[in-house]
Amino acid sequence: MSFCRDMRRYQEIPAIFLTGQDEEEDMLGAFTAGADDYVVKPFPMRVLIKRIQAVLFRCREKKEAFLYKGLGIEFARKRVTCHGKEIPLTMKEYRLLEYLAKNKGQLLTKNQILEQVWDVDGAFVGENTVSVTVNRLRRKIEPDGANPVYIKNVFGQGYVFGE
Template sequence: MNNNRLLIIEDDTDLREGLSFSFSSDGYEVTEVATKAEGLREIKKNVYRMVLLDCNLPDGTGFELCREVRSFSNLPIVMLTARDTELDEIQALELGVNDYMSKPFSLGVLKARVKRILQEKTETARIVTGSLTIDQNTCKVWKHGEEIQLSKLEYRLLRYLIENKNHILSKEQILEKIWDCDGKYVDNNTVSVNISRLRTKIEEDASKPTRIKTVHGIGYIWKE
C-alpha cells in the first residue's frame, strides 16, 4: 500500500488540480474531491496520510468536517483558507488541525509543512500493544512478530477499538463509525460477526478474549 496517499478537499477546480498535479509529481498518490460529503466518505472508506482541507465548501465548512473527523481519527489535516482572521485560525487549531495556511500561499512552504508533519507522524506511526504491532502508515499488523492479514474493514475496526481503549463502545457507535459512512443499513449482528472474526486473528485464544472484551447489553471494550 502506498504510504503517501494524500486527499485534497477543495472546491476551487484550478487550485485543486494544480495541487494534485504538483504533489503527484513529487510521488504522492493524490485523490481530489470538491465537497464536504465526498471528503468524509473518502476519509472513512480509505486510508490517507494527510488531508489538505479547504475552509469553505459548497455543502459545509472545513471546520465542521474537521470536527467530525476528529471524533474518530487523528489523521493529519492542513487547512487552507481565504478567511485570514485570527479567530478562524484559533478555531481551526482548537479543532485539531495540524497546520493552517491562508490563501494565497506559497506552494513551496505548503510542501515543506506537509513534509514536516509527515516526518513527525512517521516517528510515532507504530503502535505496540501487547503482542500486536500496528504500522499506521502501511496499515500492516504483526502478532508476535508475524504479519497477520486483516481486511480493510477489520483494520479500521481494530484501530477504532484501540483509539478508544478502556472505553466502552456501543454497537451503535461502532456501526456508525465503521459501516454507516454510506448511509447503508446493516443490522447489529454485523458488529458481532466482525468482532468474532477479528478476535480469531489477534487474540491468543478467541474463545477467551483478553483484548476485545464484551460488555453485555452494551457493546465492546479494548482492554490495554
C-alpha cells in the first residue's frame, strides 16, 4: 500500500491489488492508497483480464481531457482553453503544451522536448527553438509572464509543467 501511495505522488498509473487479504479494512486501505481495483485470490484469469481492461478503459477516458488551475486541454480536439477562453495555438505550441501537461511535475530537458515535440535528435533544430516556443506559449497562456503558473524554467536543466 505504501508503494502505491508513493507512486501516486509522482505519476498517475493504474493500480490493481491482487491479494489473499479479503478483510474490509484491507480493501479500504488499498483504495485509500490509490488502488483502481482490488481482486482477492483465487480468481479466474478471464475475470482478471476483464478487470484489467476496465481499469485501462477508465484511464483512457480520464486522459481525454486535462485541467490544471483553469487551463484546459481537450486532447482529441486539440483545443486549449484558459479560464474558459479558447486559446489559439500553433501545432508546435500545442504539441509542446500537450507533452508538458502529460508529464506534469516532471523535469523535462530541452533535448527530451526536441525529441518528443520536434521528432528530432537536435541535429537540425537547436535548443534555442525550445526556449523561443516556450516563451511564445507562455505569452498565450500565462496570466502573469513574470510569475509563471503553468510552465516553470529550471535554470540550466529544462522545464516543469505545474508543481
